[in-house]
Amino acid sequence: MSAADFTQESAALARDRQGHGAALLRFVKRNPTMTIGALILLLVAILALAAPLFAGDPVSMRPAQRLRPPSSTNWLGTDHLGRDVFARTIFGARVSLYVGVAVSVMSILFGLVIGLVSGYFRRADAVVMRLMDGLMAIPGILLAIALVALTRASVTVVIFAITIPEVPRVVRLVRSVVLSVREAPYVEAAVSSGTPVWKILLRHILPSTVAPLIVQATYICASAILIEASLSFLGAGTPPEVPTWGNMIAQSRLFLSRAPWTIFAPGVALALVVLAVNLLGDGLRDRLDPRLARRM
Amino acid sequence: MLAYVMRRLASTVLVMGIVAVFVFLLLHLSPGDPAAIIAGDNATSAQIAAIRERLGLNEPLIVQFLRWSGRIVQGDFGISIFSNEPVLRLISQRVQPTVSLALTTIGVAVALAVSFGVLAAWKAGTWIDRCLMAVSVAGFSVPVFVVGYLLIYVFSITLRWLPVQGYVPIEQGVGPWIERLVLPSIALGLAYVALIARITRASMLEVLAEDYIRTARAKGVATAPMLLKHALKNAGVPIVTVIGIGVALLIGGVVITETVFNIPGVGRLVVDAIQKRDYPVIQGVILIFSGVYVLVNLLVDLTYTLLDPRIRY
Numbered sequence: 370m371s372a373a374d375f376t377q378e379s380a381a382l383a384r385d386r387q388g389h390g391a392a393l394l395r396f397v398k399r400n401p402t403m404t405i406g407a408l409i410l411l412l413v414a415i416l417a418l419a420a421p422l423f424a425g426d427p428v429s430m431r432p433a434q435r436l437r438p439p440s441s442t443n444w445l446g447t448d449h450l451g452r453d454v455f456a457r458t459i460f461g462a463r464v465s466l467y468v469g470v471a472v473s474v475m476s477i478l479f480g481l482v483i484g485l486v487s488g489y490f491r492r493a494d495a496v497v498m499r500l501m502d503g504l505m506a507i508p509g510i511l512l513a514i515a516l517v518a519l520t521r522a523s524v525t526v527v528i529f530a531i532t533i534p535e536v537p538r539v540v541r542l543v544r545s546v547v548l549s550v551r552e553a554p555y556v557e558a559a560v561s562s563g564t565p566v567w568k569i570l571l572r573h574i575l576p577s578t579v580a581p582l583i584v585q586a587t588y589i590c591a592s593a594i595l596i597e598a599s600l601s602f603l604g605a606g607t608p609p610e611v612p613t614w615g616n617m618i619a620q621s622r623l624f625l626s627r628a629p630w631t632i633f634a635p636g637v638a639l640a641l642v643v644l645a646v647n648l649l650g651d652g653l654r655d656r657l658d659p660r661l662a663r664r665m
Numbered sequence: 666m667l668a669y670v671m672r673r674l675a676s677t678v679l680v681m682g683i684v685a686v687f688v689f690l691l692l693h694l695s696p697g698d699p700a701a702i703i704a705g706d707n708a709t710s711a712q713i714a715a716i717r718e719r720l721g722l723n724e725p726l727i728v729q730f731l732r733w734s735g736r737i738v739q740g741d742f743g744i745s746i747f748s749n750e751p752v753l754r755l756i757s758q759r760v761q762p763t764v765s766l767a768l769t770t771i772g773v774a775v776a777l778a779v780s781f782g783v784l785a786a787w788k789a790g791t792w793i794d795r796c797l798m799a800v801s802v803a804g805f806s807v808p809v810f811v812v813g814y815l816l817i818y819v820f821s822i823t824l825r826w827l828p829v830q831g832y833v834p835i836e837q838g839v840g841p842w843i844e845r846l847v848l849p850s851i852a853l854g855l856a857y858v859a860l861i862a863r864i865t866r867a868s869m870l871e872v873l874a875e876d877y878i879r880t881a882r883a884k885g886v887a888t889a890p891m892l893l894k895h896a897l898k899n900a901g902v903p904i905v906t907v908i909g910i911g912v913a914l915l916i917g918g919v920v921i922t923e924t925v926f927n928i929p930g931v932g933r934l935v936v937d938a939i940q941k942r943d944y945p946v947i948q949g950v951i952l953i954f955s956g957v958y959v960l961v962n963l964l965v966d967l968t969y970t971l972l973d974p975r976i977r978y
Contacts, residue, residue: 503683506955510917511935515691515947518939595808599921602810603936618810625814626822633818636811644806651802 403652409645417462424459427452427612436628446630448621457612458634464613465594465642468528472593473586475532480539481578485570487540488547498544501537509534510596514605522608527600531593542585546578580657587650591643598639614639670967677963684955685737688948689730737952743945747938752949756931762832763919763930766853769846770915774854775861775908782865782904783892789870797862804859809918813852813925820848830927845926853922857911864907868900875899901972909965916954 397404416424431451439446445454487497504512509531516530550556556573564573600606601615609616614635621631700716701708708716717723721732736743742752785797821829827848833841872878873896881895920932927933931950938946 499679499683502680503687506680506684506959507687507951508913508916508954508958510920511951511954512687514920514936514939515951518942518947519691591806595806598808599810599917602808603921603924603939605936605939618814622814625818629818632811632814636808636814640803640807640811643808644803647802647806 400652400656402648403656406645406648406650406652409641410649413462413642413645414466416459417466420456420459420463425453425456427456427460428610436624436631438628439630445634446628448617448628448631449624454617454631454634457617458614458638460612461614461617461635462638462642464524464607464611465597465639468524468531468597469590469594469646471528472531472535472597473590475528476535476539476589477582477586479532479536481543481575481582483536484540484543484578485547485574488544489551489566489570489574494544497540501540504534505537507534510599513596513600514603517600517605522606524607524611527597527606530600531596535589535593539582539585539589542581543578546581547574550574550577584650584654584657587646587653591646591650594639594643594646666970673963673966677959680959681956682734684959685734685952686730688951688955689733691951692944692948693726693729742949742952745938745943745946747941747943747946752945755934755946756949756953759929759931759934761834761930762928763923763932765832765835765842765846766849766922766928766930767915767919769843770850770854770857771908773850774857777854778858778861779865779897779904781858781862783869783897785862785866786869786873787888787892789866794866798866801859801862804855807855809852809856809921810925812855813849813922816848816852817926832926832928832930845928849922849926849928852925853915853918856918857915860911860914861904861907865900865904868903869896872896872900898972902969905965905968905972909962912958912961916958 429452431447434443434447434451435449437443437447437451443453443455445458448454448457483497483501487494512534513527513530516533517526520526551574556569559569559573597606598613598615598618601613602619604619606615607613609620617635618632621628624631700713700720700722704713704716721729724732740753742756744750745752745755748755781797781801785794788794817829820826828845831845833845835842869892878891878895881891886895919930920936922928923930923932924936931953935947935950937943938950
């Protein structure tokens, strides 16, 4: 942040007492990408949660009405089994958002614990980091499809399979923060005054990891949504009867020229949600992590 | 330098060893008996016992791992359960389409991305910069298969400019070979371009703020040599690093792209193997892809000294 920005910001703070509405407006003006991303996500989340109330039936098949183009009864047409593409697209958002959030929460939790231990205890570090290097060398999508293929496909298995390749990235991030913070004078002071290790980790080191982890969580969420769709598309993801965007595209592959809406409706939805999460992440990064923002 | 190369090689071998452990455990620690999985749903218990004996599954896990990895080191990746052919032969039959796709994609993507990044950094803050960066965020967000189907729909089905799908070996003519690689390379390269363009821009912005750039400008160096010789060369290390890291993205993308465009490559092989639960093939392909990734990043590390003579090992 430059000096000019800083004075602007303090002027803004001074004006803040005029009311929350004006403050909100200013926030929106300063962070257009973040606002757009957050709004799209909010809208999609509401639609996904309220899906059973308005979207219609995503599973029942009407063979007589297969591959119908968009119309007033089927807003986005029907697929090769006569299922309503609009309903399936809306219901697909539920799985995507659930997988995205679950994977980011889980990989942050695992990565945080492993990273804190590995960064603080020198002896654990060498072993843990070699294991993480090995895990990172395996292409994430391949590892995930192999994990899903070995067990029975279910949404929970998919979440675990996507989480495992993401963990090493979080571990590396947390470890780098711990390594730089553990030499800080306030941590040395805590160590020399006899603070127990768990307290040092939780009270003095953990807070420094929060900002970069929030940014990382959004990027993990975006990539998890993409990988889930890719796994479903390859037939190694959520069971085929679950309406997900990846499954919809996989099942409509042969009908691309006759019924392009069956592929592009879920495709656009997928791209839009991932874009929104990425925009939110970029915005958060610019606000929370100015050092990284300058580098990007 | 030699000592550094040896150390880096040793750590590469170590990483590959760990990868091998993971790939081995993938099959052996998964729920269910590998022999029963291999034998299929209709096998009798006698058949399963025979398979256990044949594969040495009654031995301790560590003995099994040492035997398995010993064979891998000698180039024996096992026999496909489904086709009864050696895994390595199956893979080598499929290498050409995959390597063609990967190399054309990397070539085109790196050329485009670096130009975009340099242009965006040079014009930083203008609408050119904003457009290029908006496109690059979008490039990250649109999945390979959606881009692929969009390209097929527009260029193959509607405009009929290019063939829809498939692969023609290069021996049968460079024209048809290229024709069928254009769309897959664009689909696969989009995310890669986005990644490299962002890093190029960031790295260039940092270098363009240096004193020696101002000196070069002041003494009248023209814009193009200034950007390419003075700035880009010094911005090289992060760009080459991300080209290496991005290979992981590319490998994941290859698997999907080959499915979309019906290209009979290694990616297609592993997807088919997963659907048929052909474990030796799955393990072999994962090992080889990981090996390629590790080797590419080793090469990237070794090029640092070429790019920046200040780096000494």
